[in-house]
Amino acid sequence: xxxxxxxxxxxxxxxxxxxxxxxxxxxxxxxxxxxxxxxxxxxxxxxxxxxxxxxxxxxxxxxxxxxxxxxxxxxxxxxxxxxxxxxxxxxxxxxxxxxxxxxxxxxxxxxxxxxxxxxxxxxxxxxxxxxxxxxxxxxxxxxxxxxxxxxxxxxxxxxxxxxxxxxxxxxxxxxxxxxxxxxxxxxxxxxxxxxxxxxxxxxxxxxxxxxxxxxxxxxxxxxxxxxxxxxxxxxxxxxxxxxxxxxxxxxxxxxxxxxxxxxxxxxxxxxxxxxxxxxxxxxxxxxxxxxxxxxxxxxxxxxxxxxxxxxxxxxxxxxxxxxxxxxxxxxxxxxxxxxxxxxxxxxxxxxxxxxxxxxxxxxxxxxxxxxxxxxxxxxxxxxxxxxxxxxxxxxxxxxxxxxxxxxxxxxxxxxxxxxxxxxxxxxxxxxxxxxxxxxxxxxxxxxxxxxxxxxxxxxxxxxxxxxxxxxxxxxxxxxxxxxxxxxxxxxxxxxxxxxxxxxxxxxxxxxxxxxxxxxxxxxxxxxxxxxxxxxxxxxxxxxxxxxxxxxxxxxxxxxxxxxxxxxxxxxxxxxxxxxxxxxxxxxxxxxxxxxxxx
Amino acid sequence: xxxxxxxxxxxxxxxxxxxxxxxxxxxxxxxxxxxxxxxxxxxxxxxxxxxxxxxxxxxxxxxxxxxxxxxxxxxxxxxxxxxxxxxxxxxxxxxxxxxxxxxxxxxxxxxxxxxxxxxxxxxxxxxxxxxxxxxxxxxxxxxxxxxxxxxxxxxxxxxxxxxxxxxxxxxxxxxxxxxxxxxxxxxxxxxxxxxxxxxxxxxxxxxxxxxxxxxxxxxxxxxxxxxxxxxxxxxxxxxxxxxxxxxxxxxxxxxxxxxxxxxxxxxxxxxxxxxxxxxxxxxxxxx
Numbered sequence: 001x002x003x004x005x006x007x008x009x010x011x012x013x014x015x016x017x018x019x020x021x022x023x024x025x026x027x028x029x030x031x032x033x034x035x036x037x038x039x040x041x042x043x044x045x046x047x048x049x050x051x052x053x054x055x056x057x058x059x060x061x062x063x064x065x066x067x068x069x070x071x072x073x074x075x076x077x078x079x080x081x082x083x084x085x086x087x088x089x090x091x092x093x094x095x096x097x098x099x100x101x102x103x104x105x106x107x108x109x110x111x112x113x114x115x116x117x118x119x120x121x122x123x124x125x126x127x128x129x130x131x132x133x134x135x136x137x138x139x140x141x142x143x144x145x146x147x148x149x150x151x152x153x154x155x156x157x158x159x160x161x162x163x164x165x166x167x168x169x170x171x172x173x174x175x176x177x178x179x180x181x182x183x184x185x186x187x188x189x190x191x192x193x194x195x196x197x198x199x200x201x202x203x204x205x206x207x208x209x210x211x212x213x214x215x216x217x218x219x220x221x222x223x224x225x226x227x228x229x230x231x232x233x234x235x236x237x238x239x240x241x242x243x244x245x246x247x248x249x250x251x252x253x254x255x256x257x258x259x260x261x262x263x264x265x266x267x268x269x270x271x272x273x274x275x276x277x278x279x280x281x282x283x284x285x286x287x288x289x290x291x292x293x294x295x296x297x298x299x300x301x302x303x304x305x306x307x308x309x310x311x312x313x314x315x316x317x318x319x320x321x322x323x324x325x326x327x328x329x330x331x332x333x334x335x336x337x338x339x340x341x342x343x344x345x346x347x348x349x350x351x352x353x354x355x356x357x358x359x360x361x362x363x364x365x366x367x368x369x370x371x372x373x374x375x376x377x378x379x380x381x382x383x384x385x386x387x388x389x390x391x392x393x394x395x396x397x398x399x400x401x402x403x404x405x406x407x408x409x410x411x412x413x414x415x416x417x418x419x420x421x422x423x424x425x426x427x428x429x430x431x432x433x434x435x436x437x438x439x440x441x442x443x444x445x446x447x448x449x450x451x452x453x454x455x456x457x458x459x460x461x462x463x464x465x466x467x468x469x470x471x472x473x474x475x476x477x478x479x480x481x482x483x484x485x486x487x488x489x490x491x492x493x494x495x496x497x498x499x500x501x502x503x504x505x506x507x508x509x510x511x512x513x514x515x516x517x518x519x520x521x522x523x524x525x526x527x528x529x530x531x532x533x534x535x536x537x538x539x540x541x542x543x544x545x546x547x548x549x550x551x552x553x554x555x556x557x558x559x560x561x562x563x564x565x566x567x568x569x570x571x572x573x574x575x576x577x578x579x580x581x582x583x584x585x586x587x588x589x590x591x592x593x594x595x596x597x598x
Numbered sequence: 599x600x601x602x603x604x605x606x607x608x609x610x611x612x613x614x615x616x617x618x619x620x621x622x623x624x625x626x627x628x629x630x631x632x633x634x635x636x637x638x639x640x641x642x643x644x645x646x647x648x649x650x651x652x653x654x655x656x657x658x659x660x661x662x663x664x665x666x667x668x669x670x671x672x673x674x675x676x677x678x679x680x681x682x683x684x685x686x687x688x689x690x691x692x693x694x695x696x697x698x699x700x701x702x703x704x705x706x707x708x709x710x711x712x713x714x715x716x717x718x719x720x721x722x723x724x725x726x727x728x729x730x731x732x733x734x735x736x737x738x739x740x741x742x743x744x745x746x747x748x749x750x751x752x753x754x755x756x757x758x759x760x761x762x763x764x765x766x767x768x769x770x771x772x773x774x775x776x777x778x779x780x781x782x783x784x785x786x787x788x789x790x791x792x793x794x795x796x797x798x799x800x801x802x803x804x805x806x807x808x809x810x811x812x813x814x815x816x817x818x819x820x821x822x823x824x825x826x827x828x829x830x831x832x833x834x835x836x837x838x839x840x841x842x843x844x845x846x847x848x849x850x851x852x853x854x855x856x857x858x859x860x861x862x863x864x865x866x867x868x869x870x871x872x873x874x875x876x877x878x879x880x881x882x883x884x885x
Contacts, residue, residue: 184698185698187693191657191659191689191690192765194712203704361780504807533781534852534855537856538864561855576781
């Protein structure tokens with residue numbers, strides 16, 4: 001069980017639902033850029049009424065007029081055309097270009113992305129091929145070469161550019177759809193009788209809308225830049241007012257009147273920068289910039305309570321290998337407070353003994369085990385209590401000190417054997433490395449030891465397993481490999497976190513046998529974290545039942561199963577589907593669906 | 599005997615391997631089973647046995663490569679998309695993972711009313727029906743306005759059950775519906791399944807790896823091993839005195855939640871394993 005799952009479970013008090021729009025409204029970057037964009041768009045829309053001149057109206061007496069000349073607020077260019085009017089008209093050119101380019105790219109990219117991602121393999125290879133082909137076209141060059149076809153009309157150019165941009169959108173959508181397609185809720189929708197079109201529109205498109213909106217902002221930006229770039233190069237009709245053309249004109253007059261060059265540059269810069277920054281804000285809003293828990297007041301530096309030190313010497317009996325006393329653990333919440341997940345847990349464990357730590361998800365059992373291992377995430381805070389192994393305090397020990405203990409005196413078996421093996425190294429290489437990290441020996445010695453261990457944990461062909469990569473072995477085999485690694489250094493304490501939960505029952509039985517044998521052989525203490533009472537009954541000498549961060553009951557296995565005292569333990573044991581309940585009632589076909597009409 | 603509700607005969611399913619010119623893998627080698635109206639057939643097996651594939655083939659989510667599936671007498675082995683849509687009124691599903699089986703961005707109400715509206719129910723009627731469905735699975739009526747992430751695993755599974763019940767189906771395929779739930783939640787959800795069956799007469803194809811769960815809910819049990827059904831019979835017999843060696847092994851491998859009983863069972867299991875080994879050795883010598 002991960003920490004993430006834990007916080008989700010215990011944070012059931014409905015996290016505040018915040019729509020992406022609401023999030024945007026509180027993001028200053030989003031607010032400022034959208035206001036800028038709105039102003040620019042409104043100016044563009046009002047151009048026919050507020051522009052003092054026609055953009056192409058040339059007045060000989062106004063050539064290179066300085067800003068402030070009556071009728072020419074920003075001056076005029078070398079052809080005597082009003083710069084302010086041309087700027088206003090360029091807005092609509094840019095926006096039209098951006099919208100055409102982006103819409104074409106989105107329309108093509110989304111449609112084929114959905115098709116390529118959702119439907120079968122053959123259709124996907126076909127679309128893939130076509131889009132790869134499009135990607136190989138040299139964009140800018142193609143647009144210039146095609147000028148005779150587009151007759152210099154920037155809108156036609158933008159249509160083509162949209163096609164050239166579409167592979168980017170296609171790839172985003174296809175990848176997202178491939179991910180969403182295998183979600184069970186899509187299967188469920190299919191079983192519910194929804195048509196493919198409806199599933200695509202409602203379930204799939206809905207799930208991928210965020211990244212598409214983000215991509216749209218960037219696409220508009222790049223279409224606008226490209227249109228300006230082409231106009232700057234002088235490609236296309238020079239009758240169309242455009243930032244690019246204005247910058248080109250301003251360039252030639254740079255020494256006569258530098259402001260001619262500045263106005264269009266500032267406008268173009270503001271427009272594209274706003275779009276890109278808004279795109280970033282959108283991405284944060286939709287894809288959720290992670291909620292950062294604000295650092296809680298108590299830092300991770302941990303000092304055991306002084307009082308526990310004194311009580312320890314009285315309480316902790318000499319025979320105890322591990323003693324956990326009044327341990328409490330907390331995590332900082334996004335609001336900055338500390339939320340306790342383990343609330344004063346005390347455990348003790350003798351050499352050669354197996355203690356079952358039992359509880360449901362969110363009970364804090366895994367957190368307790370992680371605290372003993374010293375592998376809590378950095379934001380976790382131990383608020384009180386002590387952990388002693390063989391009389392040594394583990395809390396407050398440096399990472400170096402802990403590392404010396406882990407793998408030598410404390411060993412660990414995880415729940416998911418597969419995810420604890422590195423897929424890019426062979427099993428043998430990983431075991432050899434682990435052994436050499438904890439004990440000095442040559443590679444050859446280490447290999448001999450690994451082979452002996454693999455044989456000891458019941459692997460039929462150790463040499464073959466040694467040379468295998470993790471994906472080539474089964475889950476049960478992987479767990480045997482990890483057990484081999486764990487017991488290599490003959491640890492005093494083995495912590496097993498749901499070691500058989502991911503395995504089949506027949507394999508589970510074998511793994512439990514193996515743990516039992518190794519324990520007897522090495523006289524290890526085993527702390528077994530599990531939710532399965534069958535496993536507990538099979539292997540544990542004593543049991544501690546955890547609920548909501550506390551140990552509610554502990555005792556020998558027999559006591560606890562036969563005479564549970566606490567109501568929670570009784571409830572848990574009562575929930576076990578026992579051996580003797582078999583369904584006895586006969587199937588009763590009900591012809592009319594009474595359940596539906598009552 | 600009347601015609602069974604569902605009749606699966608000689609079902610074969612083949613999966614294409616990954617990559618160029620990869621070999622095909624047959625995961626079901628001719629599986630036959632029947633389910634009567636109002637009956638629960640438990641299908642038990644380990645990972646990779648193909649038990650889930652049986653359910654998915656019945657739902658039309660994988661294409662069979664051979665055999666026949668008949669539902670109420672009509673062949674649905676290769677039902678077209680349109681026929682499937684009609685069938686969806688009668689055959690429904692509850693998946694294992696309550697976290698991914700609900701669309702995270704749709705409210706519970708939207709998820710539940712969607713199939714109803716598709717089948718022509720008016721919006722007001724659908725709303726009323728959703729409230730009734732939520733009530734049927736023991737969730738408060740205001741759950742309809744909330745999103746899946748506001749619910750625990752057990753509650754989400756109740757929503758998934760409500761969704762399956764919405765069109766008043768004849769058969770629900772349950773794919774490990776309680777495996778991801780905590781022990782106490784698991785027992786309550788199982789009781790809900792049985793309660794609903796008694797009230798509505800729906801039949802279940804109940805797929806699980808857990809013999810105890812299957813025993814609790816099934817009238818009959820089929821055991822799947824490596825793509826074949828090795829044993830079928832009344833739940834009581836199959837789960838207490840199984841005939842097939844694999845079922846015996848499976849039964850003895852499942853630990854009992856009692857230290858003393860479990861010790862006995864462990865001894866039995868070791869004895870059985872020893873017996874099988876000897877038989878194996880003998881077979882090896884004579885063969």
